[in-house]
Amino acid sequence: MIGAAPGFGGPAWAPADLATASSAQRFSPMTRRRILLFLANKRGVWSLGIFLVLFVVSLGSEFFASDRPIIASYKGEILFPIFVNYPESKFGGFLATTNYRDPVNRDEINSHGWMLWPPIHFSYDTIDNNLPVSAPAPPSWTMGVEQRCSGYAQGVGDPDCIIGNMHWLGTDDQGRDVVARVFYGYRISVLFGLVLTVLSSAIGVTVGAVSGYFGGWTDLLIQRFIEIWTSVPQLYLLLIIASVLAPSFWSLLGILLAFAWVGLVGLVRAEFLRGRNLEFVAAAKALGVDSFTIIWRHLLPNALVATITFLPFILGGSVTTLTALDFLGFGLPVGSPSLGELVAQGKENLEAPWLALTGFFTISIMLSLLVFIGEAVRDAFDPRRSVR
Amino acid sequence: MTVLLEIENLHVAFEVDSGRLAAVRGLSLSIQPGETLALVGESGSGKSATAASILRLLPASAHVEGRILFKGGDLVVARDAELRRIRGDRISMIFQEPMSSLNPLHTVEHQVSEVLSIHRGMRRATARARTLELLQQVGLADAANRLDSYPHQLSGGQRQRVMIAMALANEPDLLIADEPTTALDVTVQAQILALLKSLQARMGMAMLFITHDLGIVRDVADTVCVMTEGRIVERGPVATIFSHPQHEYTRHLLAAEPKGVPPVVDLNAPIVVSAEGLRVWFPIKRGLFRRTVAHVRAVDDVTLNVRAGQTLGVVGESGSGKTTLGRALLRLVSSRGRIAFLGDDIQTRSWRAMRPLRKNMQIVFQDPYGSLSPRMSVADIVGEGLKVHVPDLSPQDRRSRIEAALRDVGLDPSTADRYPHEFSGGQRQRIAIARAMVLEPQFVVLDEPTSSLDMTVQAQVVDLLRQLQRRRGLTYLFISHDLRVVRALASEVLVMKDGKIVEAGPAQDIFERPRTDYTKALLAAALKTAAPAVLNSGLNSGEA
Numbered sequence: 001m002i003g004a005a006p007g008f009g010g011p012a013w014a015p016a017d018l019a020t021a022s023s024a025q026r027f028s029p030m031t032r033r034r035i036l037l038f039l040a041n042k043r044g045v046w047s048l049g050i051f052l053v054l055f056v057v058s059l060g061s062e063f064f065a066s067d068r069p070i071i072a073s074y075k076g077e078i079l080f081p082i083f084v085n086y087p088e089s090k091f092g093g094f095l096a097t098t099n100y101r102d103p104v105n106r107d108e109i110n111s112h113g114w115m116l117w118p119p120i121h122f123s124y125d126t127i128d129n130n131l132p133v134s135a136p137a138p139p140s141w142t143m144g145v146e147q148r149c150s151g152y153a154q155g156v157g158d159p160d161c162i163i164g165n166m167h168w169l170g171t172d173d174q175g176r177d178v179v180a181r182v183f184y185g186y187r188i189s190v191l192f193g194l195v196l197t198v199l200s201s202a203i204g205v206t207v208g209a210v211s212g213y214f215g216g217w218t219d220l221l222i223q224r225f226i227e228i229w230t231s232v233p234q235l236y237l238l239l240i241i242a243s244v245l246a247p248s249f250w251s252l253l254g255i256l257l258a259f260a261w262v263g264l265v266g267l268v269r270a271e272f273l274r275g276r277n278l279e280f281v282a283a284a285k286a287l288g289v290d291s292f293t294i295i296w297r298h299l300l301p302n303a304l305v306a307t308i309t310f311l312p313f314i315l316g317g318s319v320t321t322l323t324a325l326d327f328l329g330f331g332l333p334v335g336s337p338s339l340g341e342l343v344a345q346g347k348e349n350l351e352a353p354w355l356a357l358t359g360f361f362t363i364s365i366m367l368s369l370l371v372f373i374g375e376a377v378r379d380a381f382d383p384r385r386s387v388r
Numbered sequence: 389m390t391v392l393l394e395i396e397n398l399h400v401a402f403e404v405d406s407g408r409l410a411a412v413r414g415l416s417l418s419i420q421p422g423e424t425l426a427l428v429g430e431s432g433s434g435k436s437a438t439a440a441s442i443l444r445l446l447p448a449s450a451h452v453e454g455r456i457l458f459k460g461g462d463l464v465v466a467r468d469a470e471l472r473r474i475r476g477d478r479i480s481m482i483f484q485e486p487m488s489s490l491n492p493l494h495t496v497e498h499q500v501s502e503v504l505s506i507h508r509g510m511r512r513a514t515a516r517a518r519t520l521e522l523l524q525q526v527g528l529a530d531a532a533n534r535l536d537s538y539p540h541q542l543s544g545g546q547r548q549r550v551m552i553a554m555a556l557a558n559e560p561d562l563l564i565a566d567e568p569t570t571a572l573d574v575t576v577q578a579q580i581l582a583l584l585k586s587l588q589a590r591m592g593m594a595m596l597f598i599t600h601d602l603g604i605v606r607d608v609a610d611t612v613c614v615m616t617e618g619r620i621v622e623r624g625p626v627a628t629i630f631s632h633p634q635h636e637y638t639r640h641l642l643a644a645e646p647k648g649v650p651p652v653v654d655l656n657a658p659i660v661v662s663a664e665g666l667r668v669w670f671p672i673k674r675g676l677f678r679r680t681v682a683h684v685r686a687v688d689d690v691t692l693n694v695r696a697g698q699t700l701g702v703v704g705e706s707g708s709g710k711t712t713l714g715r716a717l718l719r720l721v722s723s724r725g726r727i728a729f730l731g732d733d734i735q736t737r738s739w740r741a742m743r744p745l746r747k748n749m750q751i752v753f754q755d756p757y758g759s760l761s762p763r764m765s766v767a768d769i770v771g772e773g774l775k776v777h778v779p780d781l782s783p784q785d786r787r788s789r790i791e792a793a794l795r796d797v798g799l800d801p802s803t804a805d806r807y808p809h810e811f812s813g814g815q816r817q818r819i820a821i822a823r824a825m826v827l828e829p830q831f832v833v834l835d836e837p838t839s840s841l842d843m844t845v846q847a848q849v850v851d852l853l854r855q856l857q858r859r860r861g862l863t864y865l866f867i868s869h870d871l872r873v874v875r876a877l878a879s880e881v882l883v884m885k886d887g888k889i890v891e892a893g894p895a896q897d898i899f900e901r902p903r904t905d906y907t908k909a910l911l912a913a914a915l916k917t918a919a920p921a922v923l924n925s926g927l928n929s930g931e932a
Contacts, residue, residue: 279759287773288746301763
């Protein structure tokens with residue numbers, strides 16, 4: 001019984017724990033525990049699932065909403081217009097790019113083969129010239145067949161008055177399909193948010209780590225710089241830069257990045273200030289391990305917990321920032337698919353509520369999903385929570 | 389006499405990730421009014437869970453079954469309002485950690501008088517007078533001026549006295565003391581024990597005294613219950629337990645005193661590490677321009693020699709600078725004065741130039757929970773030094789050296805891919821020792837390597853250290869506040885107080901003929917609680 005050196009056998013629950021540990025060697029027990037905790041938060045798991053599905057779907061927007069067919073067969077040749085830009089001369093025309101929606105091209109290809117279209121025959125920048133009413137047009141399903149097809153030359157019998165040419169959520173004030181714009185806008189928002197989050201976190205963590213680990217003058221200088229830097233009014237600076245530099249995805253990213261990295265510095269610095277005094281760091285120093293390795297192997301994994309907990313919220317913040325800039329008109333170049341611009345159009349065209357409603361629901365659902373994921377991640381890293 | 393507290397068949401279990409962890413399994417005990425019952429057991433034996441379940445202070449993940457009858461009422465099923473009337477009034481509690489069990493934002497007066505105003509409805513002036521009286525009773529020096537102090541202005545012993553004053557404020561029928569002296573220095577420990585005993589006699593209250601140290605209950609308790617793995621394995625009057633322990637585990641605990649013979653003093657052995665006029669002063673900065681107004685002299689003019697194959701014990705209470713001294717010798721904190729390693733002055737070396745030497749001088753830290761990175765496997769932890777100092781070792785060779793080091797410290801090499809949290813405290817300390825030993829150093833600083841371990845484990849670690857020393861001819865600097873461990877390991881001893889060396893010499897001389905009052909007080913406080921038989925055998929073996 002207890003004769004066999006008590007206190008040395010390890011806790012009574014250890015064996016069961018170890019048995020499962022060996023079956024899942026790839027993850028450390030702590031990681032496994034966190035994954036289980038995350039999975040225990042059903043709302044977070046569902047949110048992550050929905051978010052990922054929406055993101056993957058939006059990555060393939062071209063397959064769902066495009067003004068080019070996915071595959072076409074023309075005179076026995078299989079073509080992929082979705083990937084390859086065929087000149088119009090291939091189909092007997094003279095333009096550099098082919099407009100597959102043009103009735104002449106359509107009839108030419110259909111008479112020598114066939115076309116497989118995406119479910120929605122509009123891209124984010126396709127202007128529908130056959131709208132029955134002046135843009136912004138309401139969703140097609142609110143109109144009768146007669147009215148819906150009245151914009152086409154042959155009316156109800158027109159070969160273009162088909163389901164693929166319907167505007168499920170109406171059009172904006174330039175006659176562009178709202179569903180297509182939401183698809184592409186969602187994609188650009190999330191991508192922008194992801195890139196901004198990853199880059200700003202990388203810079204923020206690095207600066208925070210250096211600041212916290214070395215302390216002293218390094219810390220003092222970095223902290224004073226950050227104080228001055230954060231007191232620069234971001235929005236005005238953006239307005240000034242936007243008037244000099246043509247806004248693009250990357251220039252906008254650069255400007256926002258210049259300010260966004262500050263967010264994580266304080267957090268990581270605090271973790272490092274605490275961590276550098278822990279005994280295992282002293283032990284590593286006594287072993288002669290160099291500073292970089294200590295930061296990388298011993299301290300960073302501990303500081304990452306706080307960082308990862310914040311990531312979904314930073315992502316949400318980045319998306320919101322881009323949307324806000326687009327709304328104000330200082331964001332992505334004119335014509336880009338953007339959720340902020342959609343909301344701005346909704347504000348301009350109050351008589352077309354489908355614009356504002358679509359913008360509102362897209363943004364709020366996306367942000368809610370991110371917040372729910374963030375909550376689940378936070379739970380997963382909470383040491384006081386038990387899996388059961 | 390009627391029974392004051394009766395616990396019948398108590399079961400406590402905690403919900404953990406892997407299921408239900410039983411902490412207490414069918415415990416029964418009873419306490420008479422005025423009696424002191426000591427509950428003794430090592431960490432994880434369920435003694436603290438028992439204490440906390442009496443006042444229902446357990447976290448929500450705990451399941452409690454059984455009956456806890458206090459003056460006939462069952463506390464397990466009592467309503468919260470009823471329980472609140474009992475807590476702090478009829479039953480009060482003293483906790484282990486005086487640092488964290490006082491609210492840092494409240495003055496001493498506020499903390500103590502809170503209990504009085506809640507249960508007695510006292511007004512401020514009356515409460516203040518009563519608080520002062522209590523503080524005087526618990527022997528807080530200069531009590532009148534301490535009323536407006538904050539906890540951080542008090543020492544650990546003073547804080548524990550305030551805690552006791554809070555607990556005694558309403559003259560409870562039962563005082564639960566959960567390891568009340570564990571976090572304190574030995575001299576303070578003795579004072580607090582004496583205080584508790586005298587207060588108990590004066591007020592006639594019963595006491596449930598919980599401790600891991602069987603040694604200290606001898607003077608305090610009437611009855612002793614020895615607990616392990618959630619059960620009481622032996623109970624009886626204190627004298628019987630000490631003279632005729634029945635159960636194997638009790639005997640095991642009694643024999644857990646660190647034993648053995650330190651290496652013989654040999655003044656001709658070559659000097660491995662020496663320091664001359666070593667100083668570590670931390671500046672105290674004040675004012676707008678952070679001018680240095682004074683220094684905290686953590687280590688002040690220390691001169692020492694550590695000889696090959698021997699152990700220099702550094703003894704002192706908390707704050708005496710012994711840990712700083714150890715780190716300064718390894719150049720982990722900056723210092724002034726000469727430090728020589730194998731005759732070579734290392735004080736002038738840069739951090740980079742120190743690196744090749746680090747292979748030869750290693751350190752083992754006090755807290756095995758803090759000194760192992762929780763995110764690295766045991767193999768990574770032990771192998772880290774090899775990566776730095778023997779970078780061209782092939783992965784297979786590195787692995788085999790890691791496994792050899794683990795075997796050397798008595799761990800199964802197949803555990804190398806596990807993570808620290810899967811090991812007990814003693815096993816973790818063995819991993820920390822393996823990390824130091826894998827580099828085959830000549831000189832090892834042992835910074836209180838046993839003080840956070842259970843008694844039985846302590847003895848095992850001491851044996852391991854001595855065995856490694858003999859086999860490899862290691863030189864140790866052994867830092868400890870625990871004189872019993874020092875006696876079992878050190879050939880020479882250095883007593884420190886406030887950063888200065890108070891007394892130094894061969895261990896035997898210091899233990900038998902201490903010259904300074906400070907050393908005498910330290911020895912008296914630390915060793916009087918040890919069983920005389922063990923004390924004698926320890927000294928005899930020291931002479932051999």
